[in-house]
Amino acid sequence: MQDFNITRGVAEVERLKVALISELAKLYAAMGSRGGAGDCAEAIAGMILSCYLLSAKLGSPPEDIDRRAARLLRGDMFDGDVPDAGKAALLGYITKRQG
Numbered sequence: 001m002q003d004f005n006i007t008r009g010v011a012e013v014e015r016l017k018v019a020l021i022s023e024l025a026k027l028y029a030a031m032g033s034r035g036g037a038g039d040c041a042e043a044i045a046g047m048i049l050s051c052y053l054l055s056a057k058l059g060s061p062p063e064d065i066d067r068r069a070a071r072l073l074r075g076d077m078f079d080g081d082v083p084d085a086g087k088a089a090l091l092g093y094i095t096k097r098q099g
Contacts, residue, residue, distance in 0.1 A: 013058070024043075026039075027040060066098055067098065073090060074091065
């Protein structure tokens with residue numbers, strides 16, 4: 001019975017990984033077509049949801065992911081790549097979600 005649960009858990013993780021890759025492919029397709037911002041946003045939303053579901057399956061709840069994302073934004077991970085105003089706005093959004 002335990003082997004079945006382990007196998008099922010591995011299969012669920014694999015499905016979530018495939019969903020994430022599928023959404024990334026949709027994003028690339030949307031960026032290469034005239035689908036526009038709506039199609040890109042849809043793919044990005046799917047990627048975000050896939051990441052949250054995958055992280056939860058691996059033992060990290062959404063709150064933990066948000067906390068870690070905020071820490072990365074406060075650090076130097078995106079220095080030079082993202083304007084400080086953009087980082088500050090996203091950090092404010094994540095912090096507000098955390099309550």
